[in-house]
Amino acid sequence: MLAQVLTALGGIIFGAHLFVDGIEHVAEILHISPFVLSIIIAPIATELPEKFNSLIWVRQGKDTLALGNITGAMVFQSSMIPALGIALTPWVLSDLAVISVILALAGAGLVYASLKLKKTLRPSTLVLNGALYLVFVVVAILI
Helix, strand or coil: CHHHHHHHHHHHHHHHHHHHHHHHHHHHHHCCCHHHHHHHHHHHHHHHHHHHHHHHHHHCCCHHHHHHHHHHHHHHHCCHHHHHHHHHCCCCCCHHHHHHHHHHHHHHHHHHHHHHHHCCCCHHHHHHHHHHHHHHHHHHHHC
């Protein structure tokens, strides 16, 4: 079991290096910042498989499993990965990084306010959060 865990961890680390090298290479070809490309591509690459699994389970009537899958992935990615990133990398925030932080906090604030005030999360709130993501993409292209 330990060998499997260590092999999986090694695969994750190796894959992460390949992913980062690929983003740097594509960013160089497109003449854009690797930060901009990574902040656009990484969420899609990491969360899209989770969403497809959840869609399959919802279609099979396994709503609890689908929700647990999404929630577990979000909790893991909002705890361990940022903690390691903060601890192991130097932090020099560019203007675009600050804008991405502001937009992410605004989106989280919208969801929180909706849940606190209306006791529900409506599709319009999620669409508005998607619009904030598009705002970031437009700003990233313009800067």
